[in-house]
Amino acid sequence: MNPMLVVRDLKKSYPTGAGDRLAVLDGVDLDVEAGTVVAVVGESGTGKSTLLHLIGALDRPDAGTVLFEGENIFEKGEEELASFRNRSIGFVFQFHHLLPEFTALENVAMPALIRRQRLGEARGRALELLRVLGLEARADHRPSQLSGGEKQRVAIARALMNRPALVLADEPTGNLDTKTADTLHREIMRLSRTYHQAFVIVTHNLAFAAMTDRVYRLEQGRLHPVDAALAASWLP
Numbered sequence: 001m002n003p004m005l006v007v008r009d010l011k012k013s014y015p016t017g018a019g020d021r022l023a024v025l026d027g028v029d030l031d032v033e034a035g036t037v038v039a040v041v042g043e044s045g046t047g048k049s050t051l052l053h054l055i056g057a058l059d060r061p062d063a064g065t066v067l068f069e070g071e072n073i074f075e076k077g078e079e080e081l082a083s084f085r086n087r088s089i090g091f092v093f094q095f096h097h098l099l100p101e102f103t104a105l106e107n108v109a110m111p112a113l114i115r116r117q118r119l120g121e122a123r124g125r126a127l128e129l130l131r132v133l134g135l136e137a138r139a140d141h142r143p144s145q146l147s148g149g150e151k152q153r154v155a156i157a158r159a160l161m162n163r164p165a166l167v168l169a170d171e172p173t174g175n176l177d178t179k180t181a182d183t184l185h186r187e188i189m190r191l192s193r194t195y196h197q198a199f200v201i202v203t204h205n206l207a208f209a210a211m212t213d214r215v216y217r218l219e220q221g222r223l224h225p226v227d228a229a230l231a232a233s234w235l236p
Contacts, residue, residue, distance in 0.1 A: 003031035004165060004198055005055065010064035011221075012050055024050050026221025028064070034165065035196040037189060039209035041226070042218035048202040051218065052168045055200065056089045057081045069165070086115055090159030090197075094171035096151040098143040104130060104154045105139040111161045122161075129157040132194075133187065149180035153187070160191065169201040173208070185211060206234035 007030040013021040024047035032038055040048050053059040055066055057073050066073050073084060085091075098107045105126050112122035130136050133153045143151055152172060159167050172188070173181035185208040192199050201212065209215045210233075215226040 002033075004034045004069055005030070005032040005200075006065075006067040007031075007055065008065050008067075010051070010054060010066065011062045012047070012054060012059075013062055023221055025054070025061070028218075028221070028223050030055075030200075030216070030223055032166070032198050032200060034198055035192060036214065037192050037199040037201065037212040039212040039215045040200065040202045040218055040223070041204065041206065041209050041215060044204075046218045047221065048218050049170050052170050052200065052202055055166075056091060056168045057085055086111060087162060088164050088166065090162070090164040090167040092152075092155050092159045092167065092169040092172045094174045096143070096155040098151055098154060098158075100143050103140050103142055104135060104146065104150075107143070107154055108157045108161055111158060115162060125161060126157070129160055130154070132191075133157050147180075148176055149184065152176060152184060156184070156188070156191070160195070160197070163195070163197075165197060167197055167199045169199060169203075171202055171204065174204065181205065181208070206231075207236055210234040 007028055010025050010028040011023070012025040013023045016022050028051060040051065042048055054061050060074055068088065073081065076084060105123065108126035108129055109122040112125060113119070127136065127139060130139050133156065135150060135153055138146060138150060146154065156172070173184045176184065188199060189211060191197065203209055210231040215231045216223040217226055
């Protein structure tokens, strides 16, 4: 199977107060196939979020390539990149970032409305996703009326709204209690299988990482595959 996402020799550094540059990513390689879930683990500050931002075209690398379905995304202009992100990438962050003045249904539908999809079609798709995630009865509730786990499920539904081939998740259950997080972990795996979508997930939860198809540790600016037997030992 040809990888949907191919990352090669990705590098990113940031200026420091001393006048030099700190290398965060120093030659990252990664292949991701459609319908697979990939976990990235590592210590805080190693560049995991930076990696997601580059893969999702929220930032540009110093060097290296990100090929999405064979196309180098960084050869696109800014408007093309914005369209690419809306069409092909779903984002789930540690904090749900829901718009407080809109209902759960409206928050989920927002990416499709930005894409100028018809309101009726967008609402239908949003309601379908809320139903899949067990939130149909909460469709008309605003974020302030939802629990932490419900808010994060709304955020996941929003990420799936435009049927993206790739979903990038940055500590999506980091702020949830263990029981709610475990439920969402299983839900993410089920969604990947059901919709044949790829997920790249940054997580500190080793038990969740062990459930995924492949695990990498980001260390000293590079990704290192984690042995399957070692990952299995993380399961409770």
